[in-house]
Amino acid sequence: MRPFKLDERLLMGIQKIDQQHNQFVDLLNRMVVSLHHPYAEEEMEHLIIELSDFARHHFDTEEELLRDINFPKIRDHSIAHIRFDNKVKIFSDSLLVQNTNFDQFVLFNFKWLENHIKSFDTDYYKYVTKHNLLDDLKKKFAL
Ligand SMILES: [Fe+2]
Ligand SMILES: [Fe+2]
Numbered sequence: 001m002r003p004f005k006l007d008e009r010l011l012m013g014i015q016k017i018d019q020q021h022n023q024f025v026d027l028l029n030r031m032v033v034s035l036h037h038p039y040a041e042e043e044m045e046h047l048i049i050e051l052s053d054f055a056r057h058h059f060d061t062e063e064e065l066l067r068d069i070n071f072p073k074i075r076d077h078s079i080a081h082i083r084f085d086n087k088v089k090i091f092s093d094s095l096l097v098q099n100t101n102f103d104q105f106v107l108f109n110f111k112w113l114e115n116h117i118k119s120f121d122t123d124y125y126k127y128v129t130k131h132n133l134l135d136d137l138k139k140k141f142a143l
């Protein structure tokens with residue numbers, strides 16, 4: 001499997017969010033590397049825990065941003081995040097039982113992230129630009 005890369009058009013110019021999206025992809029790429037190691041299963045278990053913790057951290061940051069801007073669709077967005085948390089949990093539980101299909105798991109994560117940014121995250125980004133909130137957010141969510 002080749003390393004994943006996020007399309008640059010998906011960057012928002014809000015440093016913390018962009019950096020977290022890229023870190024998310026970096027973690028998935030570490031998983032891809034791990035797939036080729038002889039002791040992949042144990043490594044993958046650690047990486048899956050790291051991924052679900054990191055995803056939650058990113059979702060918390062983003063939901064804070066959405067509250068800051070009084071985003072009207074915050075509930076739907078938060079539900080999409082929770083659904084992802086749950087899917088990762090279900091998937092990782094089944095992986096730990098069967099010890100297979102790690103590549104499917106990694107691919108699912110990347111596709112989910114890409115689609116989520118293209119739909120849900122882009123949706124709040126449009127709201128941000130429409131209401132001239134981008135400069136404030138760039139300051140508040142700088143690194
Ligand atoms: Fe999101
Ligand atoms: Fe996001």
